Structure formats: structure tokens, C-alpha cells
Amino acid sequence: MDPDMAQENSFEITRLETFVLRVPASPPVRTSFGVMHDRPALLVRVTGKEGVQGWGEVWCNFPAVGAEHRARLLDTCIKPLLLGQAWDSPAACFDALGARLRILAIQSGEPGPLAQAVAGVDTAIWDMVARRARQPLWRHLGGQPTIRVYTSGINPDQPERIAEAKAREGYTAFKLKVGFGDQRDEDNVRILRQAMGAGATLMVDANQAWTPAQSADMTQRLAAYDLAWLEEPLPADTPWPVWRTLAEQSSIPIAGGENLRGPEAFVAAMEEGGMAVIQPDLGKWGGFSGCLPVARDVLARGRTFCPHWLGGGIGLTASLHLKAAIGGVGYVEVDSNPNMLRDWLLPADFAVKDGTVTLSGEAGLGVTPDLERLRPYIVAAHGG
Numbered sequence: 001m002d003p004d005m006a007q008e009n010s011f012e013i014t015r016l017e018t019f020v021l022r023v024p025a026s027p028p029v030r031t032s033f034g035v036m037h038d039r040p041a042l043l044v045r046v047t048g049k050e051g052v053q054g055w056g057e058v059w060c061n062f063p064a065v066g067a068e069h070r071a072r073l074l075d076t077c078i079k080p081l082l083l084g085q086a087w088d089s090p091a092a093c094f095d096a097l098g099a100r101l102r103i104l105a106i107q108s109g110e111p112g113p114l115a116q117a118v119a120g121v122d123t124a125i126w127d128m129v130a131r132r133a134r135q136p137l138w139r140h141l142g143g144q145p146t147i148r149v150y151t152s153g154i155n156p157d158q159p160e161r162i163a164e165a166k167a168r169e170g171y172t173a174f175k176l177k178v179g180f181g182d183q184r185d186e187d188n189v190r191i192l193r194q195a196m197g198a199g200a201t202l203m204v205d206a207n208q209a210w211t212p213a214q215s216a217d218m219t220q221r222l223a224a225y226d227l228a229w230l231e232e233p234l235p236a237d238t239p240w241p242v243w244r245t246l247a248e249q250s251s252i253p254i255a256g257g258e259n260l261r262g263p264e265a266f267v268a269a270m271e272e273g274g275m276a277v278i279q280p281d282l283g284k285w286g287g288f289s290g291c292l293p294v295a296r297d298v299l300a301r302g303r304t305f306c307p308h309w310l311g312g313g314i315g316l317t318a319s320l321h322l323k324a325a326i327g328g329v330g331y332v333e334v335d336s337n338p339n340m341l342r343d344w345l346l347p348a349d350f351a352v353k354d355g356t357v358t359l360s361g362e363a364g365l366g367v368t369p370d371l372e373r374l375r376p377y378i379v380a381a382h383g384g
Contacts, residue, residue: 054128122287
């Protein structure tokens with residue numbers, strides 16, 4: 001980074017606030033491991049010494065108390081380490097927080113929740129830094145504004161209806177939830193392919209539901225449907241040689257990454273596990289500071305980088321800026337299920353056209369939450 005850019009990215013945070021929001025999920029969001037009966041969001045707002053603010057979002061879908069729990073981690077564990085210090089860059093702050101929290105994460109058995117809380121803070125800091133520079137974050141990071149997107153979270157009950165509705169909104173790529181019984185899964189993939197036609201891009205996501213033997217069988221059964229990838233067929237902690245065996249046997253590219261933490265894990269996923277599509281979730285681990293170098297490494301190794309996201313609009317917008325900053329082939333995930341906390345927290349000009357989204361020139365992420373509109377859904381707030 002050149003000296004001017006380094007100076008531009010230095011900062012000091014004087015205030016950190018959290019907002020836990022919940023809206024009903026109708027219909028509930030079903031995965032192979034659980035059902036979401038409401039849609040949560042945990043928003044983070046930071047304020048810099050100059051008064052400029054920035055927004056981030058923490059992944060908090062599971063367990064049901066996840067949003068409130070992570071908000072308290074932010075308030076009690078991270079805020080005291082963050083406030084009142086001068087930082088050279090968001091990345092320097094991210095690294096320092098990780099180092100300071102490492103032993104606490106081990107002692108508490110909560111490396112995931114702490115990493116998620118840090119990730120949301122990192123996104124908020126990058127938003128603030130870009131707003132202060134009066135640049136959209138994608139441009140501040142040297143990217144281009146147009147990104148390909150796909151619609152995800154398509155549930156197993158009449159999936160073609162959801163896909164057809166999303167096609168009318170401008171989507172050309174569709175990801176189906178599987179893991180609900182092998183025959184039902186195959187039937188749904190066949191129905192979806194027939195409904196959307198040969199030109200549509202289809203993916204499937206098993207959410208870690210299958211055994212190695214079942215995964216190998218299903219890759220054979222689904223091979224005829226021209227799938228762009230099969231996501232998380234195995235539990236994320238399955239040894240890498242098992243992943244590699246599946247990847248080598250499968251004609252469908254294997255995808256994963258939303259449940260990985262740290263650059264070493266992503267290298268192992270590619271080199272030891274044979275994954276072709278890498279999907280870090282910037283609200284689960286890394287924010288921009290962690291995910292940007294991982295994404296560059298993914299592209300350098302000839303793999304596909306597709307940010308994962310299933311949450312509110314701040315995290316989705318951040319994921320779009322992350323992909324826009326990096327470029328390359330691949331998509332950003334946009335949940336197909338109704339979610340006011342996604343729609344109300346997206347840029348006003350968000351629109352899908354021919355399978356793409358073009359980001360605006362608004363500074364930072366280009367989104368400032370309307371807290372008055374959201375007030376009926378705020379169930380907890382700290383730091384205000």
C-alpha cells in the first residue's frame with residue numbers, strides 16, 4: 001500500500017454501537033440442520049474521531065439466541081480493545097483484535113462467535129474509512145462496480161415456483177437447498193432444470209448433510225443436470241483427504257468455505273481438499289481485512305471466488321463490494337426468501353438485470369440504516 005493510501009486508511013474509533021433486529025420469517029427458512037422461524041440481524045455502527053460513521057453486520061443466524069449473544073460479545077469483549085486507540089489501517093486493527101482475543105476464544109470455546117463479532121466491526125470500519133474518503137468502497141479498494149449474482153435458499157417445496165419468480169426479477173442463476181432425502185433432492189433438481197431450461201445456471205447446497213458415501217452417490221446421480229457446483233456436501237470439519245477424494249471423483253465442482261476461519265484453512269481447502277469454488281462469509285470470519293487477501297489467493301490459484309451471505313442487507317451489500325473489489329469470475333449470493341431486514345438495508349438503487357448488479361457511486365457501502373423505520377424490530381441495543 002502506498003503512503004498516501006496508508007494515511008487515508010488510518011483511524012481512531014470513539015464509539016461502537018450494536019443493534020439486534022428480528023422480523024418474522026414467512027415462510028420459515030429450512031436447512032438440513034435447522035429451521036429459522038424469524039430473520040435476525042446484528043448491525044454494528046462505529047464512529048470515528050472525525051465524526052464519520054460506518055456500518056457492518058455480524059452473521060447471527062444460528063442458534064436462535066445468536067444475535068443477542070454476539071452483541072454482548074461486541075459490547076464486553078471487543079469494544080474495550082477497540083476504542084480510544086489510533087490504528088494505522090483496518091487490517092492492522094483486525095490483526096490486533098485477533099491476537100488479543102485468541103486465548104479468550106480458546107478458553108471460552110467460542111472462536112466462531114468472537115470471529116464473527118470482529119468481522120462485523122471490520123466491515124463497519126472499512127465503510128467508515130471509505131465514507132471519509134468520499135468514495136464507494138468498491139472504488140476505494142480498486143474494483144469495478146458490476147457483479148454477477150445468484151439467488152439462493154430455494155427451499156425443497158415446489159422450488160420451481162420460487163425460481164421462476166426470481167427469473168422474472170432478473171436472476172439467471174439459482175441455488176437449491178438439498179439434504180431432504182436423496183430421491184426428493186434428485187427430483188427437485190430435475191424439476192428445477194426442466195423449469196429453468198438448459199441456459200440457466202443451477203447450483204445445489206447440502207448444508208453439510210451427507211456422508212462421504214452418500215456424497216459420492218449423489219454426485220453421480222446429479223451429474224446429468226449440469227450443475228455449476230455442489231456446496232458443502234460434507235460436514236466442514238471432515239478431513240481434507242476425504243474432500244479431495246470426493247472432488248476427484250465428482251464431475252460437479254465442489255464448493256465450500258462459509259464455515260472456514262483463517263487463511264490457512266482456505267489454502268488447505270484448495271490444495272488438500274480440492275475445492276474449486278471458495279465461499280468465505282465476511283460476516284462469519286474476516287470482514288474485508290481477512291477476506292480480501294484470501295480472495296486474491298483464490299484467484300491466483302485459478303479457483304472461483306463467490307462470497308457467501310444469508311442475512312440482512314448490510315452484509316449483502318458488503319459482500320457485493322467485496323466481490324466488486326476483487327473481480328474475476330463468480331457470483332455473490334442473494335437469498336430468495338422474504339426478509340425485510342435485507343430489503344430495507346440495501347442501497348435504494350439495488351436491482352438485478354440480466355443476472356448482474358451494478359453498485360452506485362455513493363460513499364462507503366452506500367447504505368445508512370433508517371433506525372426510525374427499523375425501531376419496531378430492534379429487540380436490543382448497546383452503546384447508544
